[in-house]
Amino acid sequence: xxxxxxTKKAQAALEDEELPAHERADPFAALQAELDxxxxxxxxHTFAGIIGHENTCKTAIVTAAYNxxxxxxxxxxxxxxxxxxxxxxxxKSAFYPENTGIKSFEPYVYMTGxxxxxxxxxxxxxVMQIMQFAIKNSGNIWGLLITGVDQWDAVxxxxxxxxxxxxxxxxxxxxxVRGAGDGQRVGSQWDWSIRKxxxxxxxxxxxxxxxxGTKVFMETHLSLTNYALGANEANASWKPAxxxxxxxxxxxxxxxxxEDTLDEEGNVLIQRFTASFEKSKTDAGLQGQKxxxxxxxxxxxxxxxxxxELNDGTL
Numbered sequence: 353x354x355x356x357x358x359t360k361k362a363q364a365a366l367e368d369e370e371l372p373a374h375e376r377a378d379p380f381a382a383l384q385a386e387l388d389x390x391x392x393x394x395x396x397h398t399f400a401g402i403i404g405h406e407n408t409c410k411t412a413i414v415t416a417a418y419n420x421x422x423x424x425x426x427x428x429x430x431x432x433x434x435x436x437x438x439x440x441x442x443x444k445s446a447f448y449p450e451n452t453g454i455k456s457f458e459p460y461v462y463m464t465g466x467x468x469x470x471x472x473x474x475x476x477x478x479v480m481q482i483m484q485f486a487i488k489n490s491g492n493i494w495g496l497l498i499t500g501v502d503q504w505d506a507v508x509x510x511x512x513x514x515x516x517x518x519x520x521x522x523x524x525x526x527x528x529v530r531g532a533g534d535g536q537r538v539g540s541q542w543d544w545s546i547r548k549x550x551x552x553x554x555x556x557x558x559x560x561x562x563x564x565g566t567k568v569f570m571e572t573h574l575s576l577t578n579y580a581l582g583a584n585e586a587n588a589s590w591k592p593a594x595x596x597x598x599x600x601x602x603x604x605x606x607x608x609x610x611e612d613t614l615d616e617e618g619n620v621l622i623q624r625f626t627a628s629f630e631k632s633k634t635d636a637g638l639q640g641q642k643x644x645x646x647x648x649x650x651x652x653x654x655x656x657x658x659x660x661e662l663n664d665g666t667l
Contacts, residue, residue, distance in 0.1 A: 459478060
């Protein structure tokens with residue numbers, strides 16, 4: 353009869369699980385089991401925004417750090433590229449063609465018609481699918497690098513105008529600020545909440561990936577904050593070209609810059625590429641610190657240092 357009793361107990365447990373939480377014998381049993389389960393120790397704190405103008409080594413510091421990791425480990429995990437601006441794949445092709453651990457995903461879905469190149473709705477859905485696939489495979493991924501996040505923002509803006517608000521039939525109409533095309537002026541019509549929600553879907557999935565131990569790098573260009581309002585360009589300031597609340601979610605923000613040394617005739621002699629930690633939530637010692645990443649000098653071979661904190665895995 354002992355077996356019968358165990359069967360009845362198992363049946364009762366199954367029936368209990370089917371009840372609403374507040375009606376169960378122990379409504380917190382599942383949470384208690386989750387609390388008691390052994391949680392693996394993971395690197396869950398690398399969620400970095402890498403910002404800067406074009407050609408400032410944004411992609412290079414990540415791929416160089418990964419290549420070092422790939423060479424130092426017998427069974428290395430992969431680096432995935434969600435490559436909006438094509439810079440990630442170009443970097444791999446030029447510098448690491450033998451590195452089989454770098455995997456690049458094309459985020460865009462292209463149209464077959466002649467008027468526009470990109471299907472923005474399908475692109476949004478594809479990006480969501482790639483990110484969900486990354487979460488499923490997080491145990492095999494060292495890091496995810498998203499290049500050209502400003503272009504993801506453009507995808508969200510076009511989706512807002514075309515698919516959410518119905519202001520335009522395609523991206524060309526969506527960019528019509530004068531009403532010259534189909535007679536509607538849509539360029540200044542926005543719903544910031546829709547655009548923000550679409551953009552932050554990507555950020556939310558990145559955060560889930562970080563919690564699973566994968567390093568995530570969001571790379572974007574800079575845009576002027578007040579020059580468009582009539583300010584003098586020399587006095588204008590630059591900000592990351594992504595949805596502004598993104599800054600709040602990142603654990604690190606690294607600004608990449610290039611400093612030129614000129615001769616008396618204005619010719620470039622030396623270019624020094626640097627990385628500055630504008631935000632370092634997980635290591636106060638890095639806050640405000642600046643590192644030299646690359647030095648090029650006319651007539652001499654370039655010296656590439658990379659970012660030490662990425663190279664040694666401490667970031």
